[in-house]
Amino acid sequence: MSTEARGKVRVEGGKYRLNGKFHYAFPNDPIRNEEGELMGVTNPRDVTHIHMYGGEAPFFENLSKGKLLGTKCENPDCDAHGSVFVPFRIHCPDCLWKNTIVDMTETANKGASVHTFMITERTGAFNTLEKPIRFVNVEFEGVSTILMGYLPVGEPEMGMKVVPIFQTKSPTFTIIDLAWVPQGTLESELPEGFSFG
Amino acid sequence: MITFSKQQLKVPEMSKPVYLVTGGMSKFGRSIPEKRTEELVIDSFIEAAEFIGKTPADLKRYIHSCYYGHFADHFGDQLLGESVIHDRLGLDPLGNIGIKTGGATGGSTLWEAFKTVASGYSDCVLAMGWERMDEVPTDEGNHYIASAADKDWETPLGHIYTGYYAVMAQKYWQVFGKEEESFRKTMAEIAVKNRGYARMNPHAQGPMKITVEDVINSPVVAHPLRALDCCLMSVGASCAILADEKTAYELTDNPLLVYVAAGSHTLRVADRRDMDIPLLPNETPDQYKDLGERFPGGDRYPGFTGFLAARMAAYYAYRMAGVVDPNKDFDLVELHDAFTISDIQSYEDVGIRPYGEGRTYVESGDCYHTNPYTGKPGELPANLSGGLIGNMHAVGATGIMQTIEVAQHIWNRWAEMHGDDKKWEAFGREKPADWTDLQVKGAKRGMAISHAGVGSHVTSTILVHPDYQLERRQS
Missing domain, CATH: 2.40.50.140 (Nucleic acid-binding proteins)
Incomplete structure (x- = not known):
């Protein structure tokens, strides 16, 4: 996965200025048992938090x-x-x-x-x-x-x-x-x- | 040196007595792929209803408000999971609230439920706890758990909670364990004992028939802790019904008096400041004067060796319930054995042994159901459920499970709840050929300790048979 466009943040005038991507969505996959029965799904995701010190x-x-x-x-x-x-x-x-x-x-x-x-x-x-x-x-x-x-x-x-x-x-x-x-x-x-x- | 005010040290006074009516629990496992969380919650609720001969619908009619212990929203990947569970239990439109205090979540849930009944707001409440820790691989699970440390000052250091805990273990090992081989064996004995008791528990996730050598030869997690010294990561649910006197006796002829108190300490161990040891009723101011001489480095309290939160939970709860000496006043306990060494630390914090002498509780055989050295009943059996090491640590459910396990002894129904062949079969588990009845004969009083992280929150839940009450203490 390219992270070139990974989100970056600046604070200007007391407000966040965001550039780039802050989340990447992926398709989910089925989870099956030995009999091939559906048990659930995977829920993949990638997020970037904005954290202030x-x-x-x-x-x-x-x-x-x-x-x-x-x-x-x-x-x-x-x-x-x-x-x-x-x-x-x-x-x-x-x-x-x-x-x-x-x-x-x-x-x-x-x-x-x-x-x-x-x-x-x-x-x-x-x-x-x-x-x-x-x-x-x-x-x-x-x-x-x-x-x-x-x-x-x-x-x-x-x-x-x-x-x-x-x-x-x-x-x-x-x-x-x-x-x-x-x-x-x-x-x-x-x-x-x-x-x- | 920090001090506490008279107001802060006040013994809690409740407006009315509160009773534990019943409780139940689900099967516990590292993963339970065949069931949703709500199914496990419903399993535990049905067990609680059937325990007092009620249908779930009958029992629900008595409930007035609900307290849900669920620590980690991110593990379940569901915010407001409490609302989902509340709906699936069919308890709308009753008021409900989620409670989160890390590893102590189960105990804190009981604390809130207890205060609600004592205040008169509700006559009967549900305290339900659960955790679903199988939605991510173990290393991501460890990262999630490490998020309960300080996110800026601790979590980036390895993303591993065991690390933040083990520095305390290392200090205790050096100061009070004196790095002795015999102390290492005493730690291992706890793991053998608790995993062995778990073999008699159909709910338990981690039963094992092992030896001290097996523990000592298991992989190192963080010296001196090895894999078999550590608790489990679990999925499961447990619940309790608390009520005032009138309602309790409408529901059952044998409710137990319940007292819950809580203590706290800094989230970061780094922030601890020195203080005098707050004394329990069975201690004197003089007895710790030479602690630093007997155990060099042991005079810095709580330092990195004691849990102030556990000490304060016991400080309040013992005085509320009239407990003077836990060894004599309790018939059994369930302690928060997250690690074998922290189990030993807890013996001291809750006054089962004086500071520095925790190991003797194990070495004397007092902590066993049957003392291995005398063949007689142990003075104060601990963690007959298997504890967090052998039974489970489904975080939000743990403190409630411990309390119900203690209660089943006082109700003299332990064998019924653990020996039933149908239950072993329903859980898909094989009942061992040497299954043993661990009922503590004549149990009248007991305690469960629920503990968070490196000691940020701890609760003490005391159960007392109403015919065997103690005199409340004011100081």
Whole structure:
């Protein structure tokens, strides 16, 4: 199937401007049993969703620039005042104030470690990561949450020091643009398209 | 460190008692090509009606509103599937609503049904759950399930929910399991037990006569979890009828008191923040002071090792029903054994064992119908239905199936519902020559835990024979 005309979207004046095809229709096929009796039909289709990042857009944009952003509650009256959130939370979960965006790249470079991990050969449909996937959950100093990511270089261990790497050369603008490698990994060992930022 | 207010920790108070009148379930399978979803739903409804000697038409006359648990619209490829089912059951023009809380959908459906009767809105309600997970190949099914994780922060990472779960398993395995071979065997024992019990259940999709070695040698899914440690992906339906006292006793002479409570926690495990352990009635503030010394890393609560949602569901439900010690106050439980390791985690969250000591529930033999070490009845048998590992996980139906399984023991009708040769034949399944009656003798109270994802929603459904009520607790 040609995807040359695959739908693309721009936002202009607060409205979506669509170009190309957003769905492809295919004929269905009958499903029969050994006796040749009709049991059902296949329902093939191909659709493209239009998904907005809203207040999280700066996070995904900055991954492509080699930066890891978090957010911070700066409401002096909030119990969570001063808490830093990575994953990025647009609003504080306690007071619902709009959080302030903070650059966590340096913190992540200095003091990130693997809280837990897992390795799997199995993935769901539409996976684009190389298998086996090494999931790592990374904790940072001064951050109250533990970020999920993946480790494309090396073998994970709990407590292992890791640093972030970024898909800066051909970004997808999704969470897979952020990955982690063991501290001391050389730039030449990074997967294609990734850099230390 | 986050804290909860007095208002948030209030013990729920209902306006009137609520009873479970009856329930039923369909056959469960990985695929059931010969039947539409509505046929499975109708099968479960007919079983519920016949269980109390009513025709479906008789039972329908009592129903005032309907609660439908169906988690995944995209699996069924039908929005407003609840409306289709409602019509096929012939229940228009009654009010109805769909309930979706991932793996806890069945339990949440009972929660809504329970509150409706307790409030007085309806005297009698239908709680019906189902799932149709055979419309796509397994890898696409895994993608769909992974869509229940955060679509921007988690799903693109492998599109595999097991991965988001297994990081917690890995942490528990390291901290509380201490990566011991003996702990790995304890996990495997749960898979052997639940698949073995499923052999006695004609509804069950995954009965197997296996050994600990079979589990340990099955393919790795995500270390330390292997294929036989994991639950099933299923098709099927289950339902329950809840009513107020007057209606319940009009329909049957043996309804059971029912209590349902719910808890929640962050969808992304990543967002969990540290807190003190909310205590259950059988725990003391001092008992966890040295948890971090006994289990290094175990003092971070809930961390990646506990399920706050399960703890809170039990926190509310135990106090509503007057439960102090689940080991003594319950005669059996059905737990959400999505994975063997999460089953062990649940023992701690619901207070069957203190945090860190979940494995001893299995190792003592207490979780068995018959304790293999003493030959006596297990102290608190778990998942005699086969659970999610051996029986089914037809998501929207699961929490309801668990509840009905517990109820059939309290009604002393387990053997009738599982041993009938005609049922085995109708489901096209061979009754094993060594079929065993798993009825828990003298069962008066029990609980079912319904659990979503990495712990986003959990419900606790407690059933109590009205002659054996406990005293409600205020704190």
